[in-house]
Amino acid sequence: MANKAYQRVYTRLEGITKATVSLRASGVSNDELAVVGGKLAQVVRTKGDLVTLQIFSGTEGIPSNAEVTFLGEPPVLKVSEQLSGRFFDAYGHPIDGGPEIEGEPRQIGGPSVNPYKRRQPSQLIPTGIAGIDLNNTLVSGQKIPFFADPDQPYNQVMADVALRADVDKIILGGMGLSNDDYLFFRHSFEAAGALDKIICFINTTENPPVERLLIPDMALTAAEYFAVDKNEKVLVLLTDMTLYADALSIVSNRMDQIPSKDSMPGSLYSDLAKIYEKAVQLPTDGSITIIAVTTLNDGDITHAIPDNTGYITEGQLFLRADTDTGKVIIDPFRSLSRLKQLVQNKKTREDHSQVMNASVRLYADAQNAKTKLENGFDLSDYDHRCLAYAKDYARELLAIDVNITITEMLDTAWKLFSRHFTPAETGIKQALIDKYWKN
């Protein structure tokens, strides 16, 4: 970003913190970008002629006589078909050695869709993973995070989901990705031969944390270009939103704002909602679906980040290790897709919702039996059968390494029912039992 010749250069900073600098300047507009000692910065506060700038890459090495020039506009992304297949940093600069993008510059973090212009989401997104398709069916235009402890393979699951989903574009926003995970995504996309429909905005752990704040807006500006202008089905992957929220708290802390719960800024809900609510089904066929990752601290969903997320998103997918089978499963109790009833039995087979409810209810019975066992009470015959069923159910359906069609999932569930239970014990409607029960 070259300085314009006539622009005024300031050379006296009044204050420097870890993430912000302040100086006296005039004619500055809110949210506009500036360059401070060669680093990119954004205006976050003006008070009289005192301007506070947030330095994305941190203030290390910035002297109090650093040169400051204002660029006159907020961050933009150049959008065009050329974005496809490319890898960018948080500022939208290529990091794959390719040329800069030519296209129309768009301000990132733009306005919201008029709610009245939205349509009710109704298109199924199959993923092959039964823990998702069978129990928590995804719908285009939905926004849903994986809740996972840091040791869970959430990035792998997300890559699988993205590559199997029938969408026109996949846009990855990586925040605080380890370099290994970044290369993993890159290799999986290459290996799947899907590079032409992938666009990545990457901030790794090697990059400064505050830069992350640009990633979701960059990814979603690109997504809106393809969904709104090109009527495409776009899937946006955001990982890891917990690290994004941490960056928010760093900035608000440096600006002396009073923290609310868990030292997060008081505006956390609005900040996250602004991102997630970009998910939309448009009246044209275009849509933006957001799948995110929120890492948890030891499964604690009451922490401000997962808690606020849960109030915003349309459900959550909870990853955990199953001790019975040693596999990673999608927890049927703590996971939820709020939009599933918009497609179940409508876009899938008629028995879908009944099979789902029965399989989860029986799995819950198995959990009760397990508690009884742990407390030293005697188990009934039914309890024993439930426990056996739970093992099969976890292995053949809940595990994330399952990759089958929804019809196969339903057939598998019927097979497990008949292996362990009588028709009456499943509590499924008689008409469906007559049609699908496997003898």
Next chain:
Amino acid sequence: MKTTGIVTGIVSNLVTVAVDGPVAENEICFIDLAGVKMMAEVIKVNGRFASVQVFESTRGLRNGDKVEFEGRMLEATLGPGLLSSVYDGLQNDLTTMENVFLQRGEYTDPLNREKLWEFAPLAAPGDKVVAADWLGEVKEGWLPHKIMVPFSFKGEFTVKSVKPAGSYNVDTVIAVLENAEGEDVPVTMTQKWPVKVAIRGYREKPRPSRIMETGVRVIDTLNPIAEGGTGFIPGPFGCGKTVLQHAIAKQGDADVIVMAACGERANEVVEIFTEFPELIDPHTGRHLMERTTIICNTSNMPVAAREASVYTAMTICEYYRAMGLKCLLLADSTSRWAQALREMSNRMEELPGADAFPVDLSAIISNFYSRAGMVVLNNGQTGAVTFIGTVSPAGGNLKEPVTESTKKAARCFYALEQNRADQKRYPAVNPIDSYSKYLEYPEIIDYLDKTVEKGWVEKVLKAKNIIRRGKESMEQINILGDDGVPMSYHVVFWKSELVDFIILQQDGFDPVDSLCPMERQRYMLDLVLGICDREFNFPDYEVCRTFFKELINDLKQMNYSEFQGENFRKYQSNVSKLLEENGK
């Protein structure tokens, strides 16, 4: 001369303005950003500086930009055509906006100015009238929409002329009044009112004395809400807050329903747009949308307008109340509104209260809840605004400032519980923690005695007690094991399960069970309490469990069957048979 000013400071949507004249708290101003006029509201004045919250994104705003003050507060436009509209928090009509994206500074008219309404006069020349008195009436859908003397008129007026019956648009002068000074004052079908000020214009606000039916058993039977009453629904995410609110919106016995989607998911509002026009109001047989106004300020829309949205919604309710109608206001969720207050207070660097909320949070909430209520109008008729808000407590923990402040203000408390939601016991209202203060009102006890049956409240309290005792028994059984407790513990526990499954739980998606009229609620509670009064003998707990499970299944089928229909009676005879067999 209007006061003007220039921008001198910007933090997110809080802007400081140096002013050249007088400004009022809550006064509206417009900030000129390169030709786009952005609406803002004064929230603090300090010397010649005013702090204003901007209802739009302040991106690109500069110090030195011009501001014009309007000399009025944020107002709602009131008149025929409010019903079945979809507004944002500032009452812009969202349906008439053309762009897919909301444009900054795009404000649309809340009312259709061309539409003709069938007007009929109610007042005659020579009548003495005051603010809120009825001058005429138009049919808004099936509702008689009264055209009133504007609420802002002070003193007594004499009606000079009234338009004869006919079709007019909202801007037509339908009456001319003469004030005390002998001047003519024209009145049209519309008027404006500042949303943060309660509409008065009624004779008195008595204690509520009737129940508002919702068809939801856990509300109507266990913890009824009064017409003109207040209630709130706190609960963690995923517990069915929205489903319960939508059920109340669909079934609530009210003439007018205003839903304020305040800082929640846009797709939930889309669900209302999509479903409500199809649904039929069970009380009138008309389309639900005809009696519904939606105020929609979803979580990604400007934060300051979130606060405005609940006030706009309340003002519309109060307006219809003044016509002698029963209004229900549902706000989802009031926590988001409180968070908007917190964001502003934080930016103004005020000393914070608990969890960084402003210290006057409690006062603001109770002030808002106090605008609900039943009123006796000047002409002796009554109208009511019933208010139910949801609260989204952080981490599902009810010991947080918004829940605690709301608890002080609202009279009904419907605590949604994670545990019950996990067990799919919907609606997941905790039967022990929840309460309705109206059950203690002598007027309400008397009303229930007359309209439901004599001694009804005692029965309700008895049902609650059964639940409480069942919970104690269950805890003992869990500690000591099935064999470790006397048989009576099992019976007490299963009696509470009976009340739980048949009275508390209700299938919101079943066409029959979702709407349970009061007469049916009475029948089922009497039936269930009758069973709970019986003594049972069981050889062991397995027999006891099987017996009650069968009993519950038959009673549940009754809930799913048409009231007093063939199936209903068949399952009831099964119930009697089961009871007889055990009696032997």
